[in-house]
Amino acid sequence: MSPIVVLLAVLAIALVAGGLFYVSTQRRSRGPELEPPSTKGGVLAPPRPTEAPPTEAPPVEAEVEAPPAPVEVEEPPVVVAPPVKPSFRERLAKARATFAGFLGRSKIDEETWDELEEALIRADLGVGPATALLDELRAQVKARELETGDELVEALKAEMKLRLQVEDRSLHLDEGRTNVWLFVGVNGVGKTTTIGKLGKRQVAAGHQVVMAAGDTFRAAAAEQLETWAGRAGADIVRGAEGGDPSAIIFDAVESAAAKGADLVLADTAGRLHTKTNLMEELRKVRRVADRDPGHVTEVLLVLDATTGQNGLVQARQFTEATEVTGVVLTKLDGSAKGGIVFAIQTELGIPVKLVGLGETADDLVDFDPDEFVDALFSA
Amino acid sequence: MFESLSDRFDGIFKKLRGKGRLSEADVDEVLREIRLALLEADVNFTVVRGLVARIRERAVGADLHAALDPAQQVVDIVHQELIATLGGETIRITYAPKPPTVVLMAGLQGSGKTTNSAKLARWFKAQGRNPMLVGADLQRPAAVAQLRTLAKQVDVPVYSAPDDVVASGQGDPVQVALGCIAEAKRLGRDIVIVDTAGRLAIDAELMEQVRQISEATNPDYTFLVVDAMTGQDAVTVAENFHQTLELDGVILTKLDGDARGGAALSVKEVVGKPIAFASTGEKLDEFDLFHPDRLAGRILGMGDILTLIDKAKEAFDEQQAEEAANRMLEGQFTLEDFLEQMAQVKKMGNLGNLMKLMPGMPKELRNTEIDDRELARIEGIIHSMTLAERRDPKMIDGSRRLRIANGSGVTTSEVNALLKQFGEMQKMMKGLGGGLLGGGRKKGKKKQKGGRVTPKGGPAPAGLPQGGPGAGSPKTPFRLPGI
Numbered sequence: 001m002s003p004i005v006v007l008l009a010v011l012a013i014a015l016v017a018g019g020l021f022y023v024s025t026q027r028r029s030r031g032p033e034l035e036p037p038s039t040k041g042g043v044l045a046p047p048r049p050t051e052a053p054p055t056e057a058p059p060v061e062a063e064v065e066a067p068p069a070p071v072e073v074e075e076p077p078v079v080v081a082p083p084v085k086p087s088f089r090e091r092l093a094k095a096r097a098t099f100a101g102f103l104g105r106s107k108i109d110e111e112t113w114d115e116l117e118e119a120l121i122r123a124d125l126g127v128g129p130a131t132a133l134l135d136e137l138r139a140q141v142k143a144r145e146l147e148t149g150d151e152l153v154e155a156l157k158a159e160m161k162l163r164l165q166v167e168d169r170s171l172h173l174d175e176g177r178t179n180v181w182l183f184v185g186v187n188g189v190g191k192t193t194t195i196g197k198l199g200k201r202q203v204a205a206g207h208q209v210v211m212a213a214g215d216t217f218r219a220a221a222a223e224q225l226e227t228w229a230g231r232a233g234a235d236i237v238r239g240a241e242g243g244d245p246s247a248i249i250f251d252a253v254e255s256a257a258a259k260g261a262d263l264v265l266a267d268t269a270g271r272l273h274t275k276t277n278l279m280e281e282l283r284k285v286r287r288v289a290d291r292d293p294g295h296v297t298e299v300l301l302v303l304d305a306t307t308g309q310n311g312l313v314q315a316r317q318f319t320e321a322t323e324v325t326g327v328v329l330t331k332l333d334g335s336a337k338g339g340i341v342f343a344i345q346t347e348l349g350i351p352v353k354l355v356g357l358g359e360t361a362d363d364l365v366d367f368d369p370d371e372f373v374d375a376l377f378s379a
Numbered sequence: 380m381f382e383s384l385s386d387r388f389d390g391i392f393k394k395l396r397g398k399g400r401l402s403e404a405d406v407d408e409v410l411r412e413i414r415l416a417l418l419e420a421d422v423n424f425t426v427v428r429g430l431v432a433r434i435r436e437r438a439v440g441a442d443l444h445a446a447l448d449p450a451q452q453v454v455d456i457v458h459q460e461l462i463a464t465l466g467g468e469t470i471r472i473t474y475a476p477k478p479p480t481v482v483l484m485a486g487l488q489g490s491g492k493t494t495n496s497a498k499l500a501r502w503f504k505a506q507g508r509n510p511m512l513v514g515a516d517l518q519r520p521a522a523v524a525q526l527r528t529l530a531k532q533v534d535v536p537v538y539s540a541p542d543d544v545v546a547s548g549q550g551d552p553v554q555v556a557l558g559c560i561a562e563a564k565r566l567g568r569d570i571v572i573v574d575t576a577g578r579l580a581i582d583a584e585l586m587e588q589v590r591q592i593s594e595a596t597n598p599d600y601t602f603l604v605v606d607a608m609t610g611q612d613a614v615t616v617a618e619n620f621h622q623t624l625e626l627d628g629v630i631l632t633k634l635d636g637d638a639r640g641g642a643a644l645s646v647k648e649v650v651g652k653p654i655a656f657a658s659t660g661e662k663l664d665e666f667d668l669f670h671p672d673r674l675a676g677r678i679l680g681m682g683d684i685l686t687l688i689d690k691a692k693e694a695f696d697e698q699q700a701e702e703a704a705n706r707m708l709e710g711q712f713t714l715e716d717f718l719e720q721m722a723q724v725k726k727m728g729n730l731g732n733l734m735k736l737m738p739g740m741p742k743e744l745r746n747t748e749i750d751d752r753e754l755a756r757i758e759g760i761i762h763s764m765t766l767a768e769r770r771d772p773k774m775i776d777g778s779r780r781l782r783i784a785n786g787s788g789v790t791t792s793e794v795n796a797l798l799k800q801f802g803e804m805q806k807m808m809k810g811l812g813g814g815l816l817g818g819g820r821k822k823g824k825k826k827q828k829g830g831r832v833t834p835k836g837g838p839a840p841a842g843l844p845q846g847g848p849g850a851g852s853p854k855t856p857f858r859l860p861g862i
Contacts, residue, residue, distance in 0.1 A: 118424055124610040127418050187633060187661075188489030188606065217661075219528030220521040227520035241528075272636040304489060308421035308610025310638035331488060334579040335619075336612035359518075 108141065108152055116156065123339035126309050129346060133159060157373050164342065164369035166351045171326070172297040173207070178257045180249070180264045180289045183328075184282060184318050185302035187270030190330040190356060192221055194302055195265045196228025197364040198354070203233045208261035212252030213238035214245040214285065217269035225267055231361070235261070245269065245281065246288040253294035264294070273317035286322045300353065302328045305338035315344045329367070330356035406438050409453055420639030420678045423614040426464075426648045434460050458675055465647055465671035470628055470655040472506075475599050478569035479511070479560060483596065484630075485589055485620055486604035488577030491632035493522055495604055495658055496574040497529035498666035499630075502656070503570045504533065510570035513559040514539030515552035515592060518576040526574055533663055538562050552576070552588065556596045573598070580619035590623050600627045602655060605646055607634045613642035614649050621650045628655030631669060635660045639678050712808050714769040714801060718761050721754060759787040760797055772798050 113134060120130035133156065140146065140155050173179050181198075183191045192215065199209050211229045213236060215221035222238040229236040237252035249266045256264045266289060271278040290296040301324045303311055318324050327345075329338050332355050341352045352367040410431050417427045437456050474480045482499065484492045493516065500510040512530050514523035514537055523539045530537045538559035540550035556573050563571045575592060578585035593601065601624050603617060620626060629650070631643050634657050643654050654669040703716050761769060763786030768775055775783070775798065784791045 121418060122424050122611050124612070127415055186608070186636065188491055190489055218525065220524035223521035223524045224519065272633065274635070274637050304606070304608075306487065306606070306609045306612045306616070308608060308638070308642065309419055310421070310608045310636065311610075313637060314608075331579070334487065334612070335581050335615040336610065340610065 108147065108149060112149055112152065113138075116152070120339070123337035124308055124311075125339035126312070126343045129343045133163075160342070160373045161370055163346050164373065166345070169326075169351050169353055169367060171353060173263065174295060174297055175262070177262070177295045177297075178253055178264060178293045179262060179298075180253060180266055180294045180296045181298040181300060182249075182266045182268065182286060182289060182296060182322065183300050183302055184268055184322055184324070185270060186272055186314055187218075189270065189302045189304040189307075190328075191215070191270060191302045192224050192228070192267055194300075194328050194330060194354070194356060194364065195225065195267050196232060197356070197361040199228065199234045199265055200232035200361040201364060202263055202265075207263045208256075208259070209234035210252050210256040210261045210264045211236045212249045212264055212266040214249045214267045215269040216241055216243045216245055216248065221267070221269070234265075235259075246285045249285060249289050250291065250294065253289060253291075257293040264289075273314050279317065279321045282318075283321045298326060298353075299324050300326050300328050301350070302330060303338075303341065303344075304336075305329055305332040305334065306336040307338075307340055309340065311340035312343050312347065315348055315350060319348060319350065324350055326351055326353035328352075328354040328356065333357045333363070403439055406435060409438070410435055413457055416679065417641060417644075420641035421608075421610050421613075421645075422641035422678070423611055423645035423648075425614070426645045429648070430460060430464060430644075454679065458679060461644065461675035461678060462672050464644055465675055466653040468653070469668045469670060470653045472600070472655075474508075474569065479563040479571045480569060480600070481560065481596050481598040482570065482572045483593055483598035483601045483624070484572065484574050484604055485601065485624060486577060487579065487606075487616060488519075490577065490604045490606045491630075491658065492516070492577060492604045493526050493574050494529065494663075495630055495632055495656075495666065496526065496572050497533055497535070498658060498663050499602075499656065500530065500535040500570075500572055501533040501663050502666060503572075504535065508570050509568045510535050510572055511559065511563045511566070511568040512537045513556050513571060513573040514545075515555050515573050516576040517545060517548060517550040517552055517555070520548075522574075522576070529663065536566075536568070553591050553595045556592050560596060571596075580616045586619070586623050593624050600655075601625065602628050602630045603646070603650075604630045604632060605642060607631050607640040607642060608636060608638040609642040611645075614645045617646040617650050621652075626650055626652050628652050630654075630656045630658065631674075632658040634658060634674075635665070640674055641678055643674055644678065712805055714761050714764065714772055715766070717801065717804075718758065718769070721758060725754065756787070756789065756793075757797060760784075760789060760794055763787040772801065 116137075117130055117134060120133065121127060125133075136159055137152065137156055140159075141152065144155070146152055146155055171181070183195055185191050195211060199211055202209050209232065211225055211232075211234050213222035213225045215225075216239060219241070222236075222241070226236050226238070235255070237248060237255050239248040239251070245268060249264070252264050252266065256262075266285075268282060268285060269278075271282065273279065286296060286299065288294075299322045301315055301318050303314070307314070315324065315327070327341055327350055329341055329352050332338050344350055345352065352369075355365055355367045357363045357365060413434060414427055414431050417430065418424070422430070434457055437460070438453055484496050484499075486492050496512055500512055503510040512526060512535055514526045516522035516526070517540060523537075523545050526539075527537050538555070539545060540555050544550040552575065559573070560571055563569075573592065573596060575589055576585070578589060580586065603620050603624075603626050605613060605617070609616070617626075617629075629643070629646050629652065631640065631654050634640060647654060654671070654674075656666060657669040657674075658666045660666075703712070703720065706712050706716060760783060763783045764772075764775070768779065768783075775794075780791050780794050784794050787794075
């Protein structure tokens with residue numbers, strides 16, 4: 001018990017110090033623009049559930065909308081000049097410049113290694129994975145007597161592709177079941193947009209799709225999903241703002257089962273992986289979604305390509321809570337390179353399944369590790 | 380997950396103990412660790428290079444005070460350098476002489492522009508201003524609806540295109556923004572916050588659009604909204620936006636996660652404009668002016684005493700705090716106060732999490748799993764004392780002790796242990812009070828922050844791991860913000 005008392009003492013002092021600090025700052029005159037007046041009566045956002053409601057799947061009033069009216073909302077005039085599927089090569093053109101510096105170099109010296117390390121770190125691979133890759137490469141240089149910078153880059157490419165190899169990157173659908181694909185991730189990574197795009201793709205592939213507006217926290221998230229459902233030709237099930245996401249998703253599952261739809265795309269509110277209560281809520285969402293007739297076949301972690309080293313922590317936490325089966329890497333059409341997915345796959349074994357390369361529905365494409373790596377290195 | 384920088388230094392500096400001056404080789408070794416820590420915190424590669432060079436300059440040949448350990452001093456140098464890089468001061472918002480003051484919000488998709496527009500509006504309102512919001516994000520489905528909902532919560536009007544135009548996705552954001560400024564003048568609103576659509580920094584077409592919005596509205600403040608989780612790319616994004624818009628500052632969002640927020644450092648270094656605001660939670664009032672020193676500590680993984688103090692303030696009764704503080708300074712901190720403090724501490728949340736925020740916590744303690752039920756035991760013991768006993772524990776003799784033990788279901792030796800530790804705590808606090816009152820507030824506090832956990836010279840509270848390298852030494856000097 002003694003360490004506890006020590007801790008307590010320390011905390012008590014912290015508290016008192018806090019009080020002191022407060023008191024002392026109160027006494028000091030401060031420029032009004034430095035410290036905004038306390039606004040205790042400020043209007044707060046609707047509180048998030050601090051605890052998952054005890055009942056499981058109470059049928060919250062959810063309007064099940066009829067199949068959307070003939071798409072009135074015209075697709076924004078997308079200037080898709082060449083109707084070709086965007087390729088990694090094209091999109092990652094910017095990344096090439098990074099590696100251009102040492103490609104012409106004929107000899108391998110310390111500078112070459114430094115530049116390689118810099119390039120990998122700049123791509124957000126992380127210091128750990130970058131070092132591991134280069135260590136492996138150094139061994140290869142000795143064993144295989146590589147001499148030129150070109151050979152070195154080829155060897156690095158091969159090594160990266162090897163490490164990204166997985167047997168199966170497809171999205172799973174069990175026939176004859178009501179499949180649920182759950183989308184999770186932190187705020188603002190593009191979960192709702194991804195569902196919209198993927199919905200369109202799955203409808204085009206002949207699936208009957210129901211979207212579940214499980215983001216009941218962010219204002220107007222359901223409206224946003226509704227617009228996408230309209231564009232995609234999918235049904236949508238939504239509930240009240242602030243409602244229980246598990247209940248809404250379960251309603252969507254039942255509704256899908258009733259009309260024989262084979263795929264439910266379930267949206268969830270963005271949440272930081274550090275918020276225990278919200279991660280608990282997500283755990284429950286997954287549990288409830290997997291309840292008969294529902295059948296969770298994919299849990300997709302949506303990750304923004306600009307995310308840095310925190311992405312690995314996110315992946316770990318979300319997997320711990322919901323058994324993530326794959327990553328969707330969004331916004332890869334920007335200048336960010338999304339290297340953190342390399343760490344996620346090599347350290348946690350979670351493969352990237354889809355990549356978002358633009359604003360339109362067609363810009364969501366399957367991840368191809370060879371192209372990913374090639375595009376990164378091609379000059 | 381991440382080791383804090385000070386922990387890493389422990390290993391290196393064990394070798395350096397007793398040296399009065401750091402050799403170049405010593406510094407190199409340390410700098411490697413610093414570089415690694417900064418890169419892991421997502422500080423941009425180029426920025427790290429510059430920072431490390433500046434730190435080297437200051438550290439090589441720096442005289443080391445015999446009394447302090449070298450690790451401590453180097454961390455101090457790094458900390459200072461980070462604060463300097465982040466911009467030492469908090470931004471001052473000035474208002475346009477001819478209202479309205481126009482604020483333009485720009486950034487990548489998903490960085491938090493819409494939410495933070497509403498938060499900023501709330502902040503201005505709290506400053507006694509009359510803000511108005513412009514829904515100029517006509518791209519993302521339902522973005523305007525989201526802004527309207529949030530605006531309602533803070534009771535600020537929203538101006539946007541008519542609903543059918545918004546739904547068509549064909550609206551012209553420039554017209555909307557201009558319309559709002561005219562409307563603001565008519566309504567006597569003195570702040571206009573323009574929420575624009577998210578865009579990639581390399582999307583020429585959309586960047587041109589936001590440039591046009593900026594040109595038409597001539598904003599007094601242009602803020603780039605940046606996600607604290609952003610990696611190396613933050614620099615490219617900031618550069619491109621700065622080229623197009625001439626930023627006045629940055630709003631750092633999602634700081635409530637566990638990302639180190641190195642991106643802020645990169646952006647500041649590249650753009651040269653201050654981080655103006657930081658968003659630290661999902662609620663609309665979890666948003667405030669940015670404090671560089673707090674983030675500097677966070678990037679280094681040094682704990683965050685100021686956040687802890689903020690938490691304390693939330694859970695705290697001000698008057699009670701002042702009384703307790705005064706009694707503490709006078710060395711009259713009683714078991715009754717202790718009980719009160721304990722209740723407050725419990726209000727602040729899980730003990731383990733709180734410990735993580737404490738700077739200078741030895742690793743062993745930081746990772747201890749703490750059973751909150753232990754608290755109940757201690758409370759039980761104190762509850763079994765009479766009021767007189769709580770105020771003056773010295774009066775507790777053998778028979779009283781037995782009664783207390785029986786009353787709370789513990790053994791007399793446990794009661795003894797508590798009393799003994801409380802006595803030591805009292806002494807500690809008394810010393811602290813002297814320091815505070817004597818050496819001037821700022822200095823006194825500084826000492827206190829590091830020293831109070833395990834006072835090196837004084838009697839270390841029982842149960843603390845003693846003598847471990849660095850375990851008892853103050854790790855983290857903290858400066859109080861703005862005073």
